[in-house]
Amino acid sequence: MIRFEQVGKEYPDGTTAVDGLSFEVSEGELVTLVGPSGCGKSTTLMMVNRLIEPTAGRILVAGEDVAAVDPVRLRRRIGYVIQQAGLFPHRTVLDNTATVPALLGWKRATARARAAELLDLVGLDPARYGPRYPHQLSGGQRQRVGVARALAADPPVLLMDEPFGAVDPVVREQLQDEFLRMQDTVRKTVLLVTHDIEEAVRLGDRIAVFGQGRIEQFDTPGAVLGSP
Ligand code: ADP
C-alpha cells in the first residue's frame, strides 16, 4: 500500500535527514517508526503526503507515485494526525472534524453528519462535545478529535506523528487502547511515529527502528524485543 524506493531527503542547509530508505507497508498494516529524536521519522512521514518533497527516490501509495498525484487528491486519501492535534482554535469540535469533507466540497449537512459519526467512533458524544471549542477539551479529548478529523474523508492511509505524545501516561494508554479497538473496525494502513519503544511495540504490527536517516531493523514486535 505504501512503498519507499531508495528515498532520500537532504534539506537545503545540507542536512541529510533520510538516506536510501526502502520499505513497504501492506494494506491494513500498522507500522510504527521508532527511534531517537532527529533520526528522520517525521521527515519520512511527511514525504508520504508531500508536506516534504524527497530529494531522491520515490514513494508509491496504492501503486501510484505520490509525486505525480495532485496534493489535494493525495490528502483526501491520506489522513494526518500530529501531536497537540493541531485543531483550529476558533472552530467548534464538529466543524474541526468536518474540515476535510468541507474542503472536498461535500454538502454541509453531509459533512456534519459524517463528523458526528466520527466523533462517536472516537468516543466523544457529538451532542455534548461537537459544539465545544478545542480549549474546552482535555488534552486526550483533543487528540481524539484530531484522529476523528483525520478519518473524516475515510482515507485508506493514516499518518500519525506522536499522536499520543502530548498527554499524560494514563490517558496515553487509554488512547492507545481506544485506537487499537478503532483500528480493528476501520483497518487503515497506518504509519505511526513515536520515540517511545513501548508504544511502538504495543501498537505496531511491525516496527521500523530508525537510526540516523535509515531503518536499522524492520520486524515484528516479538522479533525486535528478542534481538540483542
Ligand atoms: P525525527 O522526526 O526523528 O525527530 P526529523 O525528521 O524531524 O527527525 O529530522 C531529521 C533531521 O533533519 C534532523 O537532523 C533535523 O534537525 C533535520 N531537519 C528537520 N527539518 C529540517 C529543516 N526544515 N531544515 C533543515 N534540517 C531539518
Ligand code: ADP
Ligand atoms: P485530562 O485529565 O484528560 O487532562 P482535564 O482535567 O483537562 O482532563 O479535563 C477534565 C474534563 O473537564 C474533561 O471532560 C473536559 O472536557 C472538561 N474541561 C476541561 N477544560 C474545560 C473548559 N475550559 N470548559 C469546559 N470543560 C472543560
